[in-house]
Every structure is written in C-alpha cells, then in structure tokens.
Amino acid sequence: MLWALAVADTAALLLDGDGALTHANTAAQVLAARLHPDDPAAEPAALLACVPDRAWDAAGGDGRWIGEVATAQPGLVLEIKFFSSVQDGARRGLVVMSDVSARAARERELQRRHDELQQTYSRLAGAQEQLLQSEKMASIGQLAAGVAHEINNPIGYVHSNLGTLQEYVGALFALLEGYSAALQSDDPAAQRAALQNTRDRLDIDFIARDLPQLLAESREGIERVIKIVQDLKDFSHVGRGEPMRPSDLCKGLESTLNIVWNDLKYKVRVEKHYGELPLVECHLSEINQVFMNLLINAGQAIAERGSIVLATGSEDGEAWISIADTGCGIPDEALQRIFDPFYTTKPIGRGTGLGLAIAYRIVAKHHGRIEVASQPGAGSTFRVVLPLVQPPQAEAPAA
Ligand SMILES: Nc1ncnc2c1ncn2[C@@H]1O[C@H](COP(=O)(O)OP(=O)(O)OP(=O)(O)O)[C@@H](O)[C@H]1O
Ligand SMILES: [Mg+2]
Known part of the structure; x- marks a missing residue:
C-alpha cells in the first residue's frame, strides 16, 4: 500500500486520529515545494493548511469531502479528496491532492469566453433590433x-x-x-x-x-x-417598448398596400378575399413591415403582368393572411434558404436578402409562423399565421 502511494503521481497524506500527518508520499513533497517555492525545506505537512475547515468537518462526519481550493500560490488550484474512517478502533485519514491548475485555468478561460459570447449575443440582439x-x-x-x-x-x-x-x-x-x-x-x-x-x-x-x-x-x-x-x-411608427395591442390586420394590409401601390399598379391586378378577421394582439407597425416585404417580393416576382391575391381568415384561435402571386415561383432547393439573411437571387442594388429574414423574425416574435407554397413558373403563396392572443410569457423580457 505504501509502495503504491510512493509511486503515485498525486500527493497523498495519511493522518492519524488527531489529524496529524503520519505519512506523505514523494508527490506530496513535490507539491509542498510548489506551494512554497521560496522555501526548499517545505514539509508536506504544510499542504494540510490548504485543507479548508469545512473539509475536516465533512470528513469527520460523512467520511469524505471532495472539492477544489485556490491556494496562496497564484494560479495553483488543488483538487482535494479527504477520506476518513475508523479501522480497528482508530480513526485514520487520507488526503489526496492533485494539481488541477491547468483544468481550472481552462475552465476560467471557458467562462470568460462564455461571458464574452453572452455579451456579444446581447449586442447582436440589440443590433438586430436596430437593423x-x-x-x-x-x-x-x-x-x-x-x-x-x-x-x-x-x-x-x-x-x-x-x-x-x-x-x-x-x-x-x-x-x-x-x-x-x-x-x-x-x-x-x-x-x-x-x-x-x-x-x-x-x-x-x-x-x-x-x-x-x-x-x-x-x-x-x-x-x-x-x-x-x-x-x-x-x-x-417605431413603437419600441410599447405593449402589443389588439389590431386590425386588414387595415394594416390595406395601408401597406397603399404605400407599395406605385410599385405594383402598372403590372399587377390585386384581388381581395377578406374573410372574418378578429383583432390580433400585435405590434401592427411590425406586422405591416412583414406585409410590405411580402408584397414587394410578390410584385418583384411578376415580370410583366400578373395578379396578387390577398386573403384573410381565422380559425382555431389564429388569424391568417395570405399573399399569393402569379410570379416566377421558387424552386424546391431554394425554398430551404429564402428565410436566411442575405439570401437573394436578385441583382445587386435590387435585393439585400433581408426582407424575408426580417419578416420571419418579426412573426416568430409574435409566436406565429410563415408558411410558403410555391410552384416554379406558376407562382408562390406566403401565409402569415398569428395567434389572436399572445401566450402569457410573451411579455416577459427576452433572455
Ligand atoms: N414571392 C416570391 N416569388 C418568388 N421568389 C421569391 C418570392 N419571395 C421571395 N423570393 C425569393 O426569396 C429570396 C429572398 O427574399 P428576401 O425578401 O429575403 O430578399 P430579396 O427580396 O432578395 O431582397 P430584399 O427583400 O432585402 O430587398 C428572393 O431573392 C427570391 O429569390
Ligand atoms: Mg424582398
């Protein structure tokens, strides 16, 4: 047993019933020297000063304590395992110490990077809001x-x-x-x-x-x-920080259509099939932006002449608004990517590829979804589905 301790590369200290050191291995001597680099005669017993009071208490009670302690030596972190038991009527203790400075440093570094990432994430979220x-x-x-x-x-x-x-x-x-x-x-x-x-x-x-x-x-x-x-x-209207309000989506769609009308009127015939639409709890100015991005895309998809069909309806506690065009359509392989930021098939200066990414984000924030169906050469239908009422956690600040 003592031979095994002698060759082990972790420091081991054997204690008697009073907590006094009875045996220390070579690794303990090496560690003691690292703990007191300016004292070449440092004894392994000096290592016991690193064992915190709570470890003595726990080992005396539960028979074991395991924990990490930072030492007085800068950067030196020890993992300490303290076992204590009674054998043949006498209490004995075993303290095993390993140098985990490298691991602790890695963990600190990881924590630092995590904090940095967290900060970057918050900044990014703010920037996205600005964007x-x-x-x-x-x-x-x-x-x-x-x-x-x-x-x-x-x-x-x-x-x-x-x-x-x-x-x-x-x-x-x-x-x-x-x-x-x-x-x-x-x-x-x-x-x-x-x-x-x-x-x-x-x-x-x-x-x-x-x-x-x-x-x-x-x-x-x-x-x-x-x-x-x-x-x-x-x-x-910016409306940042304002609560969502029950809003008339049809009115929003109509006013947005008015704003983009000049871009559409020469080539597009607009048909409207508005169904019953209860008020929807939302930031209407943001939802209008979704409508605008979808209407502009629909207009841009139509090269010469075509039509856009606007329809609305509601079922199962949700409202939907669909914008269908008779434009060029979207091939299957592109359907996966259209919501990615900066994905665009339009020439430079015409599209930045942000329209749908932003629409997606706004709709997700409203706990809704955007569904797309498209047939290349025939046209596309974008359907915005929103819950009439936001779930209760909606007002909680975002993590
Ligand atoms: N109604 C549509 N018909 C055909 N393709 C569409 C339609 N809507 C979107 N797309 C395709 O999805 C791509 C991404 O659309 P998105 O609105 O995100 O960006 P964009 O229109 O290219 O540029 P931006 O909206 O920033 O001006 C478009 O480039 C186009 O290829
Ligand atoms: Mg667009």
Missing part, C-alpha cells in the same frame, strides 16, 4: 419615390381643378353682376334677354354640372393624400 428599424427606414426610403408619385398625382389634379374652379367663380360673379345691374335698372324685365345671353356666353349650365364634380374629385384627392400620409406615419 430591423433601419431596414424599415431604408425600405421607406426606397418607396419614397413611389409614395411621392402617389401623392403628386392627386395634388396635381386638385391643383388643376382649383384653376378651373377659379374661372368658374369668375363667371358666376360676372353673372351675379349682370343680375344685380338688371335689378337696379328701371325695367328689370327688359334685361331678361341680355341676362340669358350672358348665361349662355359664360356657359353657366355646364359650370352648374361640372362644379360639384370638380369639388368632389378634389376632396377625394385631398383625402387620398391625407390617407397616404397617415399610412406612412403608421408604417414608420
């Missing part, structure tokens, strides 16, 4: 030209209508002048023919028919501008 916002702003930037056009159109005809209305008002005032001159004359009845003449010359009958139409058209134009501006406002 989400800036992608939204970038897409608004891209759409700005289209939106400006959408606003310019009604403004253009309202402006031209105002010019015509100004002429009409001039004619009406001229007629009024004629009437008041006739009223003030000695024989108003004699002015009848002259007045009729003025009426015909000023084309008052036409003005009477055209004026209400012009006014209605102008009002409609201004309302369209108000609507687009409101949609843009809703769309760019």
